[in-house]
């Protein structure tokens with residue numbers, strides 16, 4: 290009796306792994322989790338204080354569907370100062386996390402059967418979100434020598450008259466690859482030529498270790514018009530549980546997104562929105578400190594990985610993940626349907642390290658580790674992986 294749309298929906302791999310890790314830890318088993326997709330830092334104090342103040346000031350009623358004016362002003366200012374794009378307040382909609390911002394956008398744009406290009410490897414939820422709203426995900430093969438970043442040639446090869454949108458995740462989850470300005474301009478040209486929207490998922494934009502990060506919407510006024518910039522506080526301010534994300538888009542789309550959101554959820558919790566105002570206006574230093582720490586861990590992790598001959602990886606310039614190519618081990622273990630699931634299961638059962646199988650991101654030769662965890666745990670986790678592989 291369930292909707293036909295659910296037939297092809299895969300439950301979230303990452304949530305499934307976290308549940309298994311929690312169960313093992315509760316049994317007292319010493320597991321190192323390198324599968325986590327959220328910061329190990331605490332939400333900055335100023336954000337928490339602002340939320341408590343909002344409660345005491347009874348800021349607890351319904352508000353605008355598109356989000357608090359104060360928060361949209363803070364986002365508007367951030368987009369101008371940090372990303373070099375000027376948005377009007379009514380072009381910004383605050384939602385329940387980036388996930389919800391993306392879903393609202395898909396609902397606003399897609400008709401049944403419309404195609405959305407999703408470069409591989411992709412963040413786990415994109416294809417499922419597209420399917421849930423009746424669209425068709427078109428998974429795009431990309432090349433390892435190009436750090437799995439989509440090129441205009443890759444994109445043009447799959448465009449049809451049903452293509453409505455492309456996802457560009459920058460920096461990428463799972464690879465941490467960052468597009469250069471020139472690469473983005475080339476992609477933009479193709480999208481303008483074929484009249485395709487760009488969903489620019491910039492949720493990891495602050496966690497970027499090169500100075501070269503460019504927001505697609507900043508490239509030109511045409512770019513701004515066809516781009517829906519998605520961002521939020523989950524990763525940059527260690528606020529995953531507060532559920533605040535946003536879209537910045539052209540006015541027509543923003544109006545549609547706000548209208549959809551108004552009917553479905555009204556708006557995100559006002560308390561979380563007040564916390565986010567403080568995060569954006571008062572917590573710059575704490576965020577920079579987190580980014581410094583991620584960079585230190587990235588540097589240590591790649592040194593440790595370089596000692597494992599049978600593994601290679603995409604050098605990460607952003608986010609807090611490393612996408613590791615384990616294809617040299619395909620013949621060393623027994624597996625039937627999926628190499629990466631079997632390898633990850635073995636790492637969990639035998640090496641006591643949790644990683645995410647690459648198949649979750651559309652690439653079965655890989656596993657993803659996260660360095661959003663204590664540095665000693667990270668290095669011990671990689672040491673255990675090395676030892677496990679040496680004993681194969």
Ligand SMILES: Cc1ncc(COP(=O)(O)O)c(C=O)c1O
Nearest residue numbers: 326386387388412462521523534
């Ligand atoms: C690329 C990407 N986009 C969006 C999200 C969702 O973020 P939020 O927690 O704000 O919904 C994630 C979370 O893992 C992500 O990795």
